[in-house]
Amino acid sequence: MEQIIEQFPVVLKALNIGFLQTLKLFFVTLIGAFPLGLVIAFGSMSRFKPLSVATKLIVWVIRGTPLMIQLLIIYYFPGLVLHHPIWGGGETGRFLAASVSFILNYACYFSEIYRGGIQGVPVGQKEAGLVLGMTKTQIFYHVTLLQMIKRIVPPMSNEIITLVKDTSLARIIALQEVIWAGQAFMKGSQGISGAIWPLFFTAVYYLIFNGILTVLLGRLEKKLDYFK
Amino acid sequence: MPILEVEHIQKYFDRTEVLKDISFSLEKGQVLSIIGSSGSGKTTLLRCLNFLERPDKGIIRVKGETLFDAGDPATQQEAEIRKKRLHFGLVFQSFHLFPQYTALGNVMLAKELLAKGQPGYDARKKQAHKEIEEQAKELLQQMGLSDRMENYPHQLSGGQCQRVAIARALALQPDILCFDEPTSALDPELTGEVLKVMRELAEQNTTMVIVTHEMAFARDVASQVIFMDDGHILEQGDPRQVFENPKEERTRQFLSRFTQG
Ligand SMILES: Nc1ncnc2c1ncn2[C@@H]1O[C@H](COP(=O)(O)OP(=O)(O)O)[C@@H](O)[C@H]1O
Ligand SMILES: [Mg+2]
Numbered sequence: 001m002e003q004i005i006e007q008f009p010v011v012l013k014a015l016n017i018g019f020l021q022t023l024k025l026f027f028v029t030l031i032g033a034f035p036l037g038l039v040i041a042f043g044s045m046s047r048f049k050p051l052s053v054a055t056k057l058i059v060w061v062i063r064g065t066p067l068m069i070q071l072l073i074i075y076y077f078p079g080l081v082l083h084h085p086i087w088g089g090g091e092t093g094r095f096l097a098a099s100v101s102f103i104l105n106y107a108c109y110f111s112e113i114y115r116g117g118i119q120g121v122p123v124g125q126k127e128a129g130l131v132l133g134m135t136k137t138q139i140f141y142h143v144t145l146l147q148m149i150k151r152i153v154p155p156m157s158n159e160i161i162t163l164v165k166d167t168s169l170a171r172i173i174a175l176q177e178v179i180w181a182g183q184a185f186m187k188g189s190q191g192i193s194g195a196i197w198p199l200f201f202t203a204v205y206y207l208i209f210n211g212i213l214t215v216l217l218g219r220l221e222k223k224l225d226y227f228k
Numbered sequence: 229m230p231i232l233e234v235e236h237i238q239k240y241f242d243r244t245e246v247l248k249d250i251s252f253s254l255e256k257g258q259v260l261s262i263i264g265s266s267g268s269g270k271t272t273l274l275r276c277l278n279f280l281e282r283p284d285k286g287i288i289r290v291k292g293e294t295l296f297d298a299g300d301p302a303t304q305q306e307a308e309i310r311k312k313r314l315h316f317g318l319v320f321q322s323f324h325l326f327p328q329y330t331a332l333g334n335v336m337l338a339k340e341l342l343a344k345g346q347p348g349y350d351a352r353k354k355q356a357h358k359e360i361e362e363q364a365k366e367l368l369q370q371m372g373l374s375d376r377m378e379n380y381p382h383q384l385s386g387g388q389c390q391r392v393a394i395a396r397a398l399a400l401q402p403d404i405l406c407f408d409e410p411t412s413a414l415d416p417e418l419t420g421e422v423l424k425v426m427r428e429l430a431e432q433n434t435t436m437v438i439v440t441h442e443m444a445f446a447r448d449v450a451s452q453v454i455f456m457d458d459g460h461i462l463e464q465g466d467p468r469q470v471f472e473n474p475k476e477e478r479t480r481q482f483l484s485r486f487t488q489g
Contacts (some may be wrong), residue, residue: 128324131278132338132400133314142337146328227328228382 004197010190011182011198018181019205025098025167025177030160032103037110045115055111062108068169071101075173091176098170102163109159117152150224157217164210178202229292231256231435232277232404237286238298239272246272247283248459254404254452257433261446261467264456265482270439273456274406277437278318279309290315290403317397317405322413323389325381331392332377335364335399342400360399367395371425387418391425398429405429407438443486447471455479 043055062070075097079085087093121144129139168179182199185192192198230253239247247269254260262270275281277288279296282304288296295312297303325334339360343349349356368377371391381389390410397405410426411419423445429436430449440446446453446467453470455463455478463470463479474480 122324124320124322124324125326127280128320128326129338130280130310131313131316131318132396133310134338134341135310138341142341143326150328227380 007185007192007195007198010192011185011195011201014181014184014190015178015198015202015205018176018178018202021095021175022167022177022205023209025095025102025170025175026164028099029102029106029163029167032099033106033110036103036107038114040107040111041114041118044111045118059108059111062105063112067101067105067166068172070105071098071169071173074101074104094170094173094175097173098175102166102170106159106163110156113152113155113159114148116155117148120151121147146224150227153217153221153224157214157221160217161210161213164213165206178205230254231291232437233287233289234277235287235289237273237276237283237288239269239276239281239283246459247276250286250459250461252452252454252461252464254435254437256435258451259430259434259436259438259449260452260454261450262437262439262454262456263441263443263446263482264454264462268456269459270456271408274318274408274437274439277404277406278316279313280318314400315403317400317402319390319393319397319405319407319410321409323381323386323393325389325392325396327381330378330380331368331373331384331388331395332361332364334381334392335367335396336360338396339364339399364395364399367398368392370428371395372421385418386414387421390414390422394422394425394429404435404437407436407440409439409441411440411442441486443471443483455482457482 040055040059044052044059046052046055075087075094078087085093087097125143125147126139129143134142167177170177171180171183174180179199179202182202185195185198187193232254234253235251237247237250238245250269250273252260262273264270272281276283283296283298285298286296287294287298294300294303295315326337329337340357343356343360365374365377368374371394373388373391373395376384376388376392379388381392384392390413394405394410407426411422414422419442423442426436426438427445427449438446438450450467453465453467454461455470455474455476457478463474463476470479471483474483
């Protein structure tokens with residue numbers, strides 16, 4: 001116990017740095033996957049058959065395989081198989097590869113959520129707008145958009161919470177996120193070795209961050225509760 | 229001159245002919261009731277009038293102006309169709325109110341969006357908004373919904389929702405107001421309040437085309453009745469004649485289902 005108190009400041013500092021990397025990956029993934037997911041959703045709903053089939057195939061493959069494998073392939077494939085490393089070395093390269101993998105993976109999940117939200121709004125809503133002389137743009141902004149958002153928020157919240165935990169998978173390509181930082185104290189780092197508690201302690205970071213997200217997303221959901 | 233003339237409308241879905249040479253006309257201030265069994269094409273006809281479906285043949289004229297002619301592409305331009313729709317209003321069987329707007333908001337939305345597109349709107353924005361709100365409140369009052377204006381659709385009964393939908397359609401002052409089985413989605417005890425406001429509209433000489441299974445209502449209110457069967461107009465005329473003295477055996481059969489039990 002005494003030892004832990006002694007180690008605490010050093011460990012906390014290292015974990016904070018690791019968690020910063022976790023957060024970076026989390027936000028970069030969201031910023032990339034929100035719009036890309038929408039593009040994929042429109043692709044899969046396209047009336048141009050080749051486009052919709054190709055998009056659905058990609059979504060099926062990405063959703064049907066573990067993110068961990070996608071990470072490994074995207075990180076190692078260019079260098080080891082094509083002999084043409086594209087990610088560059090070091091932490092920057094790993095972060096870039098992880099970001100691309102996460103954005104692609106999450107965009108596919110988001111696309112399905114968008115699709116459900118868009119197709120979930122009854123056609124009657126659009127027709128009611130048309131009959132009232134509204135333009136298609138007016139109908140989108142004033143009638144259907146908010147109804148889509150209301151349908152999208154709950155499943156999107158689930159994915160966002162999952163993403164927080166999924167960022168730990170980037171550890172597989174040695175991205176120095178919070179779990180990597182915790183594990184370092186087992187192997188030995190900054191004069192501390194054989195300590196397992198820092199690794200366990202990383203769970204606290206996830207819990208606190210997910211707690212905050214749950215409250216915020218819950219509030220958003222509640223805000224949209226005024227209509228059904 | 230009739231306010232509405234429909235000539236030789238034909239409509240196919242894939243290869244099925246759903247409307248077969250439909251022609252009729254309607255005078256201003258009159259009520260046309262369309263009756264007929266399910267699948268006979270009544271909804272499709274109303275959707276054609278409101279340009280939600282495009283007839284494959286035929287002409288639709290309002291106040292002498294040709295709004296649609298299947299043989300003349302010039303009458304089918306998208307931007308024009310939006311304006312032409314405003315001659316008609318449509319009340320749906322299942323209301324299709326906008327859930328995120330209050331009753332008042334539902335009635336005001338389209339009119340406000342329309343006003344925004346007009347020149348000089350910005351200068352008199354406040355004034356315009358007020359006028360539209362006044363008019364919407366008056367309509368809701370007329371529908372007996374004075375105390376429901378700030379409620380959202382999910383807080384209203386079916387009958388109240390349908391009355392909001394009627395007010396919403398009336399807000400744009402259409403020449404012809406169409407109803408597609410406006411009481412079919414309602415609990416029986418709620419149909420009365422909707423039929424009542426429709427009756428009042430008829431008394432104020434609102435031109436209406438009403439698809440309905442409420443035979444007593446159709447007989448009382450209509451100036452003209454059409455019986456549709458398998459995409460045809462099988463019988464057409466004065467309600468007295470159609471209901472009490474149908475010429476066709478099919479009409480007789482159809483009506484007997486409503487008078488028995
Ligand atoms: N969008 C559509 N695509 C294909 N067939 C349709 C469509 N809408 C209606 N129909 C068919 O057209 C016929 C007439 O339908 P409808 O106009 O809804 O009849 P009603 O309102 O009298 O019950 C029915 O056989 C129906 O199955
Ligand atoms: Mg119908």
